[in-house]
Amino acid sequence: MSATVSHQAERSSAVTEMPDELRADVRLLGELLGQVIAEYGGDDLLADVERLRKAVIGARRREVSVDEITAMVAEWPIDRAVKIARAFTCYFHLANLAEEHFRIRTLRVRDTGEEPLPESLAQAVQELGGEKVADLVERLRLHPVLTAHPTEARRRAVVTAIQRISAQLSAYNSPERGAAERAETRRRLLEEIDLLWRTAQLRSTKLDPLDEVRTAMAAFDETLFRVVPLVYRALDAALGGGGGAEEPRARAFIRYGSWIGGDRDGNPNVTAKVTRDAVLIQAEHVLIALENATLRIGRSLTLTAADTPASPDLRAALASAENDHPDLVSEMATRSPQEPHRQWLMFVAARIAATRQRGLDLAYRSPAELLVDLRVAQESLVAAGAGRQAYGELQNLIWQVETFGFHLAELEVRQHSQVHAAALEEIAAGRTSERTEEVLATIRTIAWIQERFGTTACSRYVVSFTRSADDIAAVYRLAEHAMGERAPQLDVVPLFESGADLAAAPSVLSGMLEIPAVQARLAVDRRLEIMLGYSDSAKELGPAAATLKLYETQEALATWSAEHGVPLTLFHGRGGALGRGGGPANRAVLAQAPGSVGGRFKVTEQGEVIFARYGHEAIARRHMEQVTSAVLLASTPSIEARTAEAAGRFRRVAERVASASEKAYRLLTEAPGFPEWFSLVSPLEEIGSLRLGSRPARRGLGAPRSLDDLRAIPWVFAWAQTRVNLPGWYGLGSGLQAVVSESGLDELRAAYREWPLFASLLDNAEMSLAKTDRDIAARYLALGARDDFVEQVLAEYDLTRRLVLETTGHTRLLENRRVLSRAVQLRDPYVDALSHLQLRALSRLRAEEGLSEEERERLSTLLLLSVNGVAAGLQNTG
DSSP, X not given: OOHHHHHHHHHHXXXXXXXXXXXXXXXXXXHHHHHHHHHHHOHHHHHHHHHHHHHHHHHHTTSSOHHHHHHHHHHXXXXXXXXXXXXXXXXXXXXXXXXXXXXXXXXXXXXXXXXOOTTSHHHHHHHHOHHHHHHHHHHOEEEEEEEOOSOOOSOHHHHHHHHHHHHHHHHHTOTTOOHHHHHHHHHHHHHHHHHHHHSOSSOSSOOOHHHHHHHHHHHIIIIIHHHHHHHHHHHHHHTTOOTTSSOOSOOOOBOOEEOTTTBOTTOTTOOHHHHHHHHHHHHHHHHHHHHHHHHHHHHHOOOOTTTSOOOHHHHHHHHHHHHHSHHHHHHHHHHSTTOHHHHHHHHHHHHHHHHHHTOTTTOOSSHHXXXXXXXXXXXXXXXXXXXXXXXXXXXXHHHHHHHHTTTSSEEOEEEEHHHHHHHHHHHHHTOOOHHHHHHHHHHHHHHHHHHHHOGGGSOEEEEETOOSHHHHHHHHHHHHHHHGGGOOOOEEEEEEOSHHHHHHHHHHHHHHTTSHHHHHHHHHOOOEEEEEESHHHHHHHOHHHHHHHHHHXXXXXXXXXXXXXXXXXXXXXXXXXXXXXXXXXXXXXXXXOTTSOTTEEEEEEXXXXXXXXXXXXXHHHHHHHHHHHHHHHHTSHHHHHHHHHHHHHXXXXXXXXXXXXXXXXXXXXXXXXXXHHHHHHSSHXXXXXXXXXXXXXXXXXXXXXXXXXXXXXXXXXXXXXXXXXXXGTTTHHHHHHHHHHHHOHHHHHHHHHHOHHHHHHHHHHHHHHHTOOHHHHHHHHGGGOOHHHHHHHHHHHHHHHHHHHHHHTOSSTTTTOHHHHHHHHHHHHHHHHHHHHHHHHHHHHHHOSSOOHHHHHHHHHHHHHHHHHHHHHHXXXX
């Protein structure tokens, strides 16, 4: 059986039944979209959409040839093809929405309360036992860092339209709705889907960094602020807490960071002023949220002094407030007579408002001051016997202040080591360029932020491409030059990305211990932070070798930490796509090297991942519980010992896989002509036109001459569009074959069963392979007129798919992951439709013969719209 026929047979055997509720939602939304298309473009437009839909389904059943589909697509005028591409793109938005609703319903159905949900905090505590968890909770820290890396292909207007449709779908499915209400909700659904159809899918203007900051604020406003206390409540309940009637056992262990408005590595649009404005925008949002929450809680505390008397401390605080602000407190006393707790919370809310408005006589100087006032109320309520009011909503507010402060998320600055080196050279020569002046202005801005919001608002300075301790010392030298003794407090974080830099990480840390500024920081807080870059390491070494190299580095860093008595926080720079370290976050945590977690996990949340994980309250809570439970489990001695034993046993397997996979990967990617070929067979050149973010899509100008010219995100994004998904699996097959040749298949199967890292590596590759379509990929690859490259890629694909299946014991890809398998199957035919439309545009643009400027522009529109649709269908970009 040929590889192609085998692949198709495997796909056809993978059909899983769609649950009735999901099927009903997909059918409803699809029917309404069809009605909108017919109303807009007539029945003939809808008929063309249906022709293509049935043809691609037929092609997967081997009832229609790919050549027939190519001919069909070529018949349509470009304007008609654009409308058809828009139809399939809108369908994906609606199908994704239906799946999200089904996932939420499933979570609620499974949460019966009889047994803890798998991968929940309750299950982790149950598995570990009370004493171990109590020790871990004391040092537990989850630190997600939001980044503006351009991987969200959807416009904000499209995301907002989808959210409105989501609200109407929830209402439509509500069992309390009567027939008349359902009819009205259906009408509203149709109206909102019509709006989605008529909303431009492509951005007409490029985002600036502050647009990106405001976009990220939506996740905070709509989800994060409310969800964080729910996660703490879940942990408190798992620890046997009093259910809101007594002091909680859980503490605020989540802190958010952000690179949005602070990451200037390769982005000249991020300036010192942008960084300053970003913090002000964040502060505005969190202070409004805190003020509103305090007002809401204050208004609800209608507890009379006779039944719930104020404590002496609260009475004294109210008296002091009245002395300093008599009119304000008198007004509150008039509105809420004999309700001291209500009066106090309303006064606190007024102080938060003054903090936001810069009313200096009333404003809080720090979140610590606010916490003191909130605890005065809490302790008074406890003393009066009102424990549920003390540890209910008021405790949630205290947790929110502890988590978000007045700055919402710590803004981290990132810059390339070469920029610092060049700046120091210029300063030594007595001349400074505009770029160097900007570096110095950034340091002054950090000092201003710390003065205004405290050191926790902005102190981390990430140095990308760290090669030596001198790269870290350079930042401290620049800070001294910029401000002398008034320099801000800095925690300079080395970022190790390339294979050589990862290997050198321990020696760099040893060098850092000799830097006086680092010694001073360690005297205050004996902990260092190190960032590991997944994107560029994978682009350089290939997915398998990079994964194993990162694990090896973590082992070496854990050993260094133990030898030097300096605890480390490892900051994982993971992207959303598998080629950039993506995949299930909780499984990634459990696959970390022993000793490298230690109750703390810091990780980037990028692009489309932010809205996928934090776009809905139920999904955000589930994600945060899964990751936290994994951090707890990964930090226990028994699991660390089990992981260490497996890593030691299979070290030879890892070495063989890493060596052979990297060799195969470099043989392809470093071959003469490969970058130019890649530009021809993919929409790499056109992706920059999507205006995904403020950061330039590539280093330098013109076509890439080597992989170093390409940023990791367009590299991964473009390969996904070709249906090859090469960064997620290429080279792994050669690596597995090297082990089979040396010691047979049983050793690989044992590693998959017993070593979490190896299982995660193969599971992620399996997911990437499942999103690959060999037939369509071959058509893209042929555009570059290099049969040798085509043969190399497809041969490695066939080898990798075969050996992954043989190692896992699966008869088909994603056999043991039914939900994910169903999601891929639901989308595959419709992604095929967009791929055929994209191939038409791409092949014509690459031919470049006889194209007028107008025709080129229309073809580019078709191409970009199809890129947007494929991204929605595959649900990952970079």
